[in-house]
Amino acid sequence: MKSKLRSKWGTLSCMMLVGALLSTCWGQSSAVHASATAYKFDFGAGSVVSGYTGVQASTAYNPSTGYGFNTPSNIKNVSASGTGIGSDAVQFVTFGTKSNNTFNVDLPNGLYEVKVTLGNTTRSSVAAEGVYQLINMTGDLATDQFQIPITDGQLNLLVTEGKVGAVFTLSALEITQVSTNPTTHPTIYVGGDSTVANYYPLANSVQGGWGQMLSKFINQNDYLVRNMASGGQIARGFRDDGQLEAILKYIKPGDYFIVQLGINDTNAKNNTTEAQFKEIMRDMVKQVKAKGATVILSTPQGRATDFDSSGVHHAEGRWYRAATIALAQEENVPLIDLNILSSAYFTSIGANATLALYMNGDTLHPNYAGATELARIVVENMKAQGLY
Known part of the structure; x- marks a missing residue:
């Protein structure tokens, strides 16, 4: 105004x-x-x-x-x-x-x-x-x-x-x-919840979100990273309460929007069924695609303790993952299945090393080191898909 x-x-x-x-x-x-x-x-x-x-x-x-x-x-x-x-x-x-x-x-x-x-x-x-x-x-x-x-x-x-x-x-x-040209540089916009969000001080916070760490693996001459994720967020809130609005104001052809939600949507207090979650996410995908930008859907990683008795980490049934995968196929947008990718990494390093990548006494939220590893995995998969 x-x-x-x-x-x-x-x-x-x-x-x-x-x-x-x-x-x-x-x-x-x-x-x-x-x-x-x-x-x-x-x-x-x-x-x-x-x-x-x-x-x-x-x-x-x-x-x-x-x-x-x-x-x-x-x-x-x-x-x-x-x-x-x-x-x-x-x-x-x-x-x-x-x-x-x-x-x-x-x-x-x-x-x-x-x-x-x-x-x-x-x-x-x-x-x-x-x-x-x-x-x-x-x-x-x-x-x-x-x-x-x-x-x-x-x-x-x-x-x-x-x-x-x-x-x-x-x-x-x-x-x-x-x-002097009022045009934004090529940008990767990120949406998500507390596992993705920024924590401060940005350079050495105890807790971390992978969106905060993404710029460590992205050449800033190629893309800026704008992390619009926030703790506790659900798909409906991201769409309706101002975060998507901010992205739609600036996003343009050549930009990316990586969005990872579902963890909080599965909480009964948020009153969102998997079908509702999928359609809200679909609406966001369509709105961003209409701007000419590329949408990338990501599934959330599991908990630190999602190891079976054989020492294999798997969390495929968590966080409305099936809806995210189906939506990516239906809307023909790239998918980063961070759930599976992170599980493979966690299995390779073992349960104790995995737990060390999460906040003390917390099996859901990564610390600074854990968020850094997740960001690395995200960018490596983008490269493998030819997205970056």
Whole structure:
């Protein structure tokens, strides 16, 4: 939702190019930006880190500066537990992907890399241009980044729900233009549940999802990886609650959508039969195929303890696997049968080594090392099928 006060981006860019010092409403001077296509904002009421522009909760969007909050009355300054840019933050009091309670930045049209540092929060998601960009960033001062095309001269960003009852905070924002062409690079979009999702810090989290690790095995010059998976997710929720919407906004011919669901759909509390699961998945497949992208269905791996008395790991009957396999055949889309592929690997390393790839006391969720192995298996199978 765009501010009606938007100016031409040239006002901001010209001021930055000549190195003008912009005075903030509380008397501090904002940092000088290096160019019209690189912006760094430090949020909160504390001191401003050198090289950043300070932004308080009361900083309203202004055409003359080209940045600010659309509704500052719904933002408040809060502290944070880090240092530097992580010592303070702002909190979004109202939120939601369609909310107009956004931080707006005038930008020349193009493709941008946006780096987000949250404040203190248990779990938050980041939305921009009315759709999710980052899903369920967990823990204080979590950091992640995404690429986004800007086609209307302004970025509109907010921090929003990742967990009911959490606070949604933002400590810092860095925006860098990647290209003057507002077209996304070839991208592998990933959908799924907690066995696929990102965990933070991304580089050394204890728990891991294979979607988080996929970029370790994908050449970033070939494809970017955008992981939209989230813990506890079911097919209906992924389709209807904003994650598929975000993918459909950007996905294009040449891109991939790998989706793995079914674990939580089998839980009675989610009231989804296997037939219903299959048709919801079919709907998502059709919507993505209509965008000209390639859909890849994946079956989930089994539990760490799915070994028989002969030391063979097998979990073929789990997680609505049969429906996923049938759907891939009916819709003529590739299948990564991670269930079978991971079982073969687990059998080769044995029960004890397999258990070591899962979280302590948890036979379902992989740890960082386990998620890395699953991602390796996924990419190896993509290569074997000629998909990558």
